[in-house]
Amino acid sequence: MFVAGDPRALLGLEPERDWRLGDLLQLMGRKCGVSADPGHTSGQDVIDPDRTIVALSAFADRLAAVAAAAAPVLIGTGHPHRLLGFYASLAAGLSAAGCTVLRPAQGRSVDITTRFGVRTYNLDYVRGVALVREPGARGCGSEPGVHTHSPLPLRVALGAAMDGDGPLPAMVIGDHGWVCGAGQLGIEALGLADADDPAPFVGQAEGRVSVVVPLDDTVRSDYYRPLTRYVLNRACLSQ
Numbered sequence: 001m002f003v004a005g006d007p008r009a010l011l012g013l014e015p016e017r018d019w020r021l022g023d024l025l026q027l028m029g030r031k032c033g034v035s036a037d038p039g040h041t042s043g044q045d046v047i048d049p050d051r052t053i054v055a056l057s058a059f060a061d062r063l064a065a066v067a068a069a070a071a072p073v074l075i076g077t078g079h080p081h082r083l084l085g086f087y088a089s090l091a092a093g094l095s096a097a098g099c100t101v102l103r104p105a106q107g108r109s110v111d112i113t114t115r116f117g118v119r120t121y122n123l124d125y126v127r128g129v130a131l132v133r134e135p136g137a138r139g140c141g142s143e144p145g146v147h148t149h150s151p152l153p154l155r156v157a158l159g160a161a162m163d164g165d166g167p168l169p170a171m172v173i174g175d176h177g178w179v180c181g182a183g184q185l186g187i188e189a190l191g192l193a194d195a196d197d198p199a200p201f202v203g204q205a206e207g208r209v210s211v212v213v214p215l216d217d218t219v220r221s222d223y224y225r226p227l228t229r230y231v232l233n234r235a236c237l238s239q
Helices: 021-032 047-066 080-096 152-162 176-185 197-206 221-234
Strands: 074-077 111-115 115-128 127-133 173-175 189-192 211-214
Touching: 021 197, 021 211, 047 080, 047 173, 047 189, 047 211, 047 221, 074 080, 074 152, 080 115, 080 127, 080 173, 080 197, 111 152, 115 152, 127 152, 152 176, 173 176, 176 189, 176 197, 189 197, 197 211
Parallel strands: 074 127, 074 173, 173 189, 189 211
Antiparallel strands: 111 115, 115 127
16 A cells, blocks of 8 residues: 555655665564565564564654753654543653643644545544544543544644744654654654554655654553553653
8 A cells, every 4th residue: 555655655755766665574573573575464473572562762852852952842643542541641741841842733624535425533632642533522531632644733733833823843653644744744753653654754764754653553451551651660750
């Protein structure tokens, strides 16, 4: 899908080069440790934990730099059911370090094309983390938001910031369309990505995404706690 230019796989990124399937598989093999064999079309694949740890270290180092500068940050996720706790901990740590955690376009409508047609969602913030909700959904533990790959929530948030709803971010932290959309617009972006989402890794290879951490983005939320502690400790953001 990425090689074919499907927007659902590009996540807001516009590749600078023509990525062939073999080249893309080689990149994902280097970045994630998954199989680069085009004949490997079924069965379980594995992300190399050593590559995850190396990327987490680089991720934490960039967080430490933005914290030292007390620069404004925007944090958003298309995976709120699983990753909200990870990002919320980063938001709390950066805020305590003096960074402004931005919340532009709170409540603004976002029209996103899905396989069911165009759906209208509302941009919301939970513990400093942007996500989208179904209209009328309440902010409770059972309704953390909806899963999306779209860069449109990021674009709506940045548009509101440009119109005066807070400063523009010096850094965007997130996944899916948040990180790819920000990198495409020239804003420093770093985040998390699974092995079935090549766009952030291509963005990193082309120099538009700062750091991408390869990991499974669909496991239980509490499984990310050791990663959260590691990043906060290395970035000196632990509270």
